[in-house]
Amino acid sequence: MSNVRPKHVPAVQFPVRDDCLQVGGMSLIRLAQRVGRTPFYAYDRQRITGRVALLRQHLPTEIHLHYAMKANPMPAVVQHMASLVDGIDVASAGEMKIALDTPTSSCQISFAGPGKADNELSCAIAAGIVLNMESEQEMERIAKLGNHLGIRPKVAVRVNPDFELKSSSMKMGGGPKQFGVDAERVPAMLVRMGKLGLDFEGFHIFSGSQNLKVAALQESHEKTIQLGIALARHAPGPVRLLNIGGGFGVPYFPGDEALDVAAVGKNLRQLMPEVKRQLPDARVVIELGRYLVAEAGIYVCRVLERKESRGQLFLVTDGGLHHHLAASGNFGQVIRKNYPVVVGNRVEGAEREIVSVVGPLCTPLDLLADRMEMSKAEAGDLIVVFQSGAYGLTASPTAFLSHPAPAEVLV
Numbered sequence: 001m002s003n004v005r006p007k008h009v010p011a012v013q014f015p016v017r018d019d020c021l022q023v024g025g026m027s028l029i030r031l032a033q034r035v036g037r038t039p040f041y042a043y044d045r046q047r048i049t050g051r052v053a054l055l056r057q058h059l060p061t062e063i064h065l066h067y068a069m070k071a072n073p074m075p076a077v078v079q080h081m082a083s084l085v086d087g088i089d090v091a092s093a094g095e096m097k098i099a100l101d102t103p104t105s106s107c108q109i110s111f112a113g114p115g116k117a118d119n120e121l122s123c124a125i126a127a128g129i130v131l132n133m134e135s136e137q138e139m140e141r142i143a144k145l146g147n148h149l150g151i152r153p154k155v156a157v158r159v160n161p162d163f164e165l166k167s168s169s170m171k172m173g174g175g176p177k178q179f180g181v182d183a184e185r186v187p188a189m190l191v192r193m194g195k196l197g198l199d200f201e202g203f204h205i206f207s208g209s210q211n212l213k214v215a216a217l218q219e220s221h222e223k224t225i226q227l228g229i230a231l232a233r234h235a236p237g238p239v240r241l242l243n244i245g246g247g248f249g250v251p252y253f254p255g256d257e258a259l260d261v262a263a264v265g266k267n268l269r270q271l272m273p274e275v276k277r278q279l280p281d282a283r284v285v286i287e288l289g290r291y292l293v294a295e296a297g298i299y300v301c302r303v304l305e306r307k308e309s310r311g312q313l314f315l316v317t318d319g320g321l322h323h324h325l326a327a328s329g330n331f332g333q334v335i336r337k338n339y340p341v342v343v344g345n346r347v348e349g350a351e352r353e354i355v356s357v358v359g360p361l362c363t364p365l366d367l368l369a370d371r372m373e374m375s376k377a378e379a380g381d382l383i384v385v386f387q388s389g390a391y392g393l394t395a396s397p398t399a400f401l402s403h404p405a406p407a408e409v410l411v
């Protein structure tokens, strides 16, 4: 049996010239010189623009595209994204501050997530953003805070549907969940909302993340729209917002196939006339994080040493799990699989070898590539982890072992 892991998913989004990866119109070597240190994350502006354009090409024109900035909250990325999309979803007061610094109108910013603190709610009410309420208690707190501030809060109900987004690696709806209000309890909540005098916007129905299966997304879109229409009958006013979630995935691992957005868009086009008939005032929103940024980003670290141990080769680098938890396999993976990793300044190389890429931490979990075939690297070479634009730096335990944080650049 081979000791080699299956080849990684092809990462073809960045060109290669003279065997060196090109990022943001320059060679990776030049970019590393420009940044001035390793490790770093680089996000490619053009790749982000292209991704939004691809979606616009395939989704019905009436769909509003929102960026879930939890995927990548770097302010420069959020600013760039704000010029491309119709709204931003935030998950904390910290993210809200970054979103409010963009030209996005506050009524196109929404705030979702369980456990919002009173202080966060008050700031959001004052900012005039839409609060996606995750529980009946949260609704009561919002009403009280709105009264206290003398401002009518804009609200939507985050609904925990009675179905799941199938084939999602992370499910946020269906069954018992800490997210949203169980669909069967929403009618009573809507009656109460009418009495509290909140400014009702509509519904937020987000069921899952990282989905590559068209059939699962289609089924979820159909059920989500039907649920929104059914709940609208109990609403204290017209539904002006129907956020049908997102969950569009990207390929990371061997065997993953890119999502067919054309097929997803075609099905949505067929569903739009019914939405228009039943909810004529509603703007339909799709809320995406990972799909918009993951493939536009790379993580770059430098080889410090080649090391051999009992027949296995290791490249010891200055980067690792503390900067990129997801690539180490410790952010939601059940069985560890390799992200796509290459030696960025010698992509094909003259010689190939089987090697593991590790970081400086004192734990065997600090593994960026496990026995992968790569070109032969030396100390000083640059290791690149693809698919790193989403849930990279801010989803990592940067304080662990007190190494410096990586740089971040938008190029």
Ligand SMILES: Cc1ncc(COP(=O)(O)O)c(C=O)c1O
Pocket (backbone or CB within 6 Å): 068, 071, 089, 112, 113, 172, 206, 208, 209, 210, 246, 247, 248, 287, 288, 289, 290, 291, 390
């Ligand atoms: C409410 C909400 N919106 C959007 C997202 C973004 O999901 P993704 O990055 O998979 O598009 C998440 C992910 O956890 C979420 O919980």
